[in-house]
Amino acid sequence: MKVELPLTEPQEDFVFSESKYPAIVGGLGSGKSKGGTMRLVIKMLSDPGSNGAYYMPTYDLIKLRAMPGIEQDLEQLGIGYSLNKSDYSIQMHGYGNIILRSYDRPERIIAYETAHSIVDEIDTLAKDKAALVWRKVTERNRQKRSTVNTIGAVTTPDQGFNGFVYSKWGKNLQPGYELIKAPTASNPYLPDDYIEQIRSNYDPILAELYINGEFVSLNKNKVYHFFNRSQHHTNRVITDQDKFLHVGLDFNIGGTCATMWVIEENKPIAVDEFSSHDTYDFINNLNKYEGKTIIVYPDASGRSGSTNATLSDIGLIEQAGYQVDAPQANPAVRDRINAVNALLSHDRILINTDKCENLTHAMETQGYTIKGDPEKYDQHPAIDDWVDNAGYFLNRKYPVRKPAMDLGIRFK
Secondary structure, rough: OOOOOOOOOHHHHHHHHOOOOEEEOOOOOHHHHHHHHHHHHHHHHHHOOEEOOOOOOOOHHHHHHHHHHHHHHHHHHOOOOOEOOOOOOOEEEEEEEEEEEOOHHHHHHHOOOOOOOEOOOOOHHHHHHHHHHHHHHHHHOOOOOOOOOOOEEEOOOOOOHHHHHHHHHHHHOOOOOOEEOOHHHHHHOOOOOOHHHHHHHOHHHHHHHOOOOOOOOOOEOOOOOOOOOOOOEEEOOOOOOOOOOEEEEEEOOOOOEEOOOOOOEEEEEEEEEEOOOOOHHHHHOOOOOOOOEEEEEEEEHHOOOOOOOOOOOHHHHHHOEEEEEEOOOOHHHHHEEEEEEHHHHOOOOOEOOOOOHHHHHHHHHOEEEEOOEOOOOOOOOOOOHHHHHHHHHHHHOOOOOOOOOOOOOOOO
């Protein structure tokens, strides 16, 4: 018997994904959970004798959404089953057992084995707890089968750039991981005014999250509040035609970090980044850019700091033959921030967010402390180091010109 599955395009991509760890990340009403239950059922049909598990934040949600969803899928496919409500399990006749569990207490995810699992709405959890849940689910997913064991995630990106889901599927995808986007508009079965209802309930940033399922910055107290990943993105890379490279550099004990810039029509464009163990390592990294005139805009503290008994860090860079443009002392932190935000607010800056992932993440996440200072971190290089190195270059080349004080003097 052939059964037509009324799946949306993102749902179909997720249900039949051959990846070990696929995730469907989407907006409200996009049908993520439908994709999750159907994928689990299809996996078990293709692997008779296997056990599956479906995880949700609470047992109330399991009763309201997971159980009815799996039942509907099985009936739609004509598969017989037995439901055990007290044990939170569904026996698929002739195939295997589906275990339904809440992950509100991860320490209770014990005493069973599965081959295929789905974790629903994992990004409702803080990053550390979500990581613990994922680890516990992975530990259970050890039933030995002739096929590949799989774990899928279905979720709205509630934690934005700070969440577990972004760290696993939003950047630096590891082998076996796959991200499938499901905007609310991909579901044709919603009321015509549903999206506008959502939009009217949220500010523009949260609307992007809950309608398009996009990762966004949820830090309302962001230092670089004008930065927008899509608006300021470019695919620009370093080319043979680039004669000059400008390098923002931040010195730190335990690691320096640098961002490479080109300038086109007086617009700075971040095209690459790298971290180095120390100043010698930084110079070795610069040596890879042969044939370019390189100008370094460092942290002015490098005039006194040293990884050499006789030369300062800046002195080592100059000795290696590179130009250095640095003030005698670092500008005020507020001046650097204002210079960067002025460029961002007038769209006078572009960043290759694929090449400059650390700078992008830093601009999206750095906030202010209770005292009103930009957040700083002990481990280096950290997010504050990446925006600092950019600020040294940008403030040096594009400072905010403060208006002269009006002294009330007039000349005839």
